[in-house]
Amino acid sequence: MLNDKLIRAWIALLVLSATSTAVAIFIDRGTTASGVDWSPVVAGVVILLLALIKGRIILSRYLGLETTRFWRRGFNTALTLYALVLLGLYLAPML
Amino acid sequence: MSDIEQHSVLDELPGDLMIWVLIVSELLVFGAGLAAFLSVRIIDPALFAESQDHLNRAAAGANTAILVTSGFLAAKALRLREAAQRAKARLMLVIAAVLGVAFLWIKTIEYRADAAAGIDIDTNAFFTFYYLLTGFHAAHVVAGILILLLVAWRDAPRNIEVGAAFWHMVDLVWVLLFPVIYLLR
Numbered sequence: 001m002l003n004d005k006l007i008r009a010w011i012a013l014l015v016l017s018a019t020s021t022a023v024a025i026f027i028d029r030g031t032t033a034s035g036v037d038w039s040p041v042v043a044g045v046v047i048l049l050l051a052l053i054k055g056r057i058i059l060s061r062y063l064g065l066e067t068t069r070f071w072r073r074g075f076n077t078a079l080t081l082y083a084l085v086l087l088g089l090y091l092a093p094m095l
Numbered sequence: 096m097s098d099i100e101q102h103s104v105l106d107e108l109p110g111d112l113m114i115w116v117l118i119v120s121e122l123l124v125f126g127a128g129l130a131a132f133l134s135v136r137i138i139d140p141a142l143f144a145e146s147q148d149h150l151n152r153a154a155a156g157a158n159t160a161i162l163v164t165s166g167f168l169a170a171k172a173l174r175l176r177e178a179a180q181r182a183k184a185r186l187m188l189v190i191a192a193v194l195g196v197a198f199l200w201i202k203t204i205e206y207r208a209d210a211a212a213g214i215d216i217d218t219n220a221f222f223t224f225y226y227l228l229t230g231f232h233a234a235h236v237v238a239g240i241l242i243l244l245l246v247a248w249r250d251a252p253r254n255i256e257v258g259a260a261f262w263h264m265v266d267l268v269w270v271l272l273f274p275v276i277y278l279l280r
Binding site: 006007009010013014017018020021023024025040043044047048050051054055058059061062063064065067068070071082085086089090092093 | 104107108109110118126129130133134136137140152153155156159160163164166167169170171174259260263264266267270271273274275277278279280
């Protein structure tokens with residue numbers, strides 16, 4: 001079952017979604033429940049990075065771009081650049 | 096690039112070209128909306144953080160799991176139909192649509208909780224964007240549910256491929272919208 005790329009993609013999306021939600025819930029203004037200092041900058045980068053990975057998985061596995069290098073690279077490049085724009089806008093108030 | 100080369104590149108796209116035009120268009124619209132949301136946040140990040148605390152992150156996380164699972168079933172349905180397993184493919188599409196209804200049900204619970212707390216689209220800039228973006232996405236979910244049911248009925252492989260692609264677009268928009276609105280503090 002785990003040899004199926006579609007199932008692996010689905011599991012990866014679930015794990016990544018749970019991880020990003022957990023990061024947001026347990027990081028409250030820079031501090032975790034365990035007292036470890038988590039910078040909101042790091043949290044933001046992690047959350048956006050996980051979103052980018054999820055987007056790439058959906059494009060590749062669900063929408064079938066894994067079969068075409070040209071379009072997969074194009075969409076992934078555009079999505080990565082967009083994620084960087086979002087990251088820049090997110091970090092702007094901290095500068 | 097010659098006409099022949101252009102044609103071959105377009106031919107590499109899985110499915111119908113027009114669904115990809117729609118997908119790119121929708122991504123641009125939602126992408127602009129999310130960028131505008133974060134741009135306005137620059138003016139008052141404290142207000143946005145405080146407003147975000149009124150949202151139900153766990154419900155939105157559950158909705159993310161529901162939507163990616165529904166997307167998985169839609170993708171599986173296409174594979175099954177291509178393998179001539181029509182009944183199973185139709186079942187997958189119907190379950191995917193039911194999960195879409197579950198998404199809307201949870202979203203409605205969220206909206207009701209917000210309304211009970213006196214929050215509406217005019218409360219502040221955060222909630223204006225929140226209602227516009229999530230509401231517009233929910234409208235796409237409604238359309239997607241109807242499309243999934245339509246292609247379950249008229250189940251030619253090409254129809255299922257296009258219907259599933261629309262649903263994946265809804266999925267893709269949500270995985271971008273969810274972290275930006277619900278998670279980024």
